[in-house]
Amino acid sequence: MLDAEEIQPIQAIRNHPRCGITNSRIPRIVGGNTTSPHSVPWQALLNMFHTSGGIFRKTTCGGSLINENWVITASHCVSNKPILVTVELGRHNITAKETYTKQIRTAKSIFRHPISQHKDSYSDIKDLDGDIALIKLSAPVTINNFVRPICLPAANDTFNKFNLCKVSGWGRTAGQQSHILRYANLPILNRKLCNSTFSYDGQITSNMLCAGYMQGYTGACFGDSGGPMSCRHRPNAVLSGYSNRWYLAGVVSGGRSCGRKHYPSVYANVTAAPIYRWLLNILGNN
Template sequence: MRKVEVTPRDPRKTRVARVVGGFETAAGAFPWTAAIRMSETHAHHCGASILDPTHLITAAHCLEEDQRPSSYEVVVGEWDNNRTDGREQILPVQQIHFYPLYKDLFAHDIAIVEVPKPGFKYNDYVQPICLPSPDFTYNPGRRCVVSGWGSTGLQYSQTLQAALIPIIDRNECVNSSQLYQSMSRSAFCAGYLEGGVDSCQGDSGGPFACRRHDGAFVLAGVISWGDGCAQKKQPGIYTMVAPYLAWIQNVIHSF
């Protein structure tokens, strides 16, 4: 990811998330990061995070236009999109669970994707991410990692990219641009108001992972939307995971 000025090509996609200005990861560095692809073309579509061998969490808007599970496949253990190195595991999507109150990406932009049992096999390159505690606090200034294969300005990234970005004070974010006043209470802002580092198109649904005091990472947020990428006063918007824990547990443990 380089620092780039991004002019979204499709105005409809301007607000769709939206890693620019970050760094290339080492293979296996963020083993919970998954990719959702179109099953017919195998083209990269969105990001996701592994919760357990058969469930992944993503952004609801990624799956809104085409809600047929058969349209998608999930890839875990991936690093280089253009190369098969034998670490990848690809499974079809069996079911999509939208958060019941989801209507559009401005609120409750969260969904769970289910793959057939027995699901993915865990190894050094495929690992679940911990869920946050119910009292997780989204403190301004806390720096966490976003990762994905989304746009670096001109095209989707070939290798998994990541960036360390801070949570932004809610009022500061809302006041930075009129559009951000539509941010829901269960979403938060992260990035840099001066621009330069951000998530971008194709990163939607991917993880916003924060390191706990014991060294483990927890999934604090899901990449949701933004107005452009890495532009001044236009940071990324993320769906909080903590408010949805009861729903997530319910979906994962229902038979």
């Protein structure tokens, strides 16, 4: 049975007019591959700076630009109260200067979903429930051919195996972090399949999506956390002006190792009612 929150209509979040438009066609490749430069223009690189025991350290995550002022990432990426978060957009090769395309901002404000805002350690998949956060940038970015937001779906939108979806990031591949932005096409799987006893055994909640291949081989990995699962809508699913665009269906959250058999990657479900209502509230009041 659905609770009252899930059956009440939810206002759609307004999208930027240039959202979800890429600069080049992404071919359908099952295994991970490098992207064409700036073909995922909403992809953000987040750098979190911490001090612990007098030691200064940096961690990285992915994120998604949703308008000039806001980036979505995973809540666990910004746990443990980083002293500084920088957000880089317009990146492809993170070892290159990319001065012409790169835009850097700092985080002005960080909002973690209430389900996860007090969690600073994650021991199991169930701890990733509500693993989503919003970052308000210190100043608006300039929307151009290299930096563009992804579209946000409506609250009642559904994504499944019939959608073309891809995950992107600079996470590990072959044991080492990639310096070139990579992507993989992944199917969204039925939640019941992912909750079977030979997989996550009931730990995948309605606030999560499960995507990948039960046989393993490819998926999100360390360093991809917080990045986008970008999906195209099925034909005629939305107004024609937005039907050929990319939508943020999920945010990379975690899984059991990388590409492990029976354990596809897990994502925060952007259209889940508790998550979507929270996004609408934070964006509308900040």
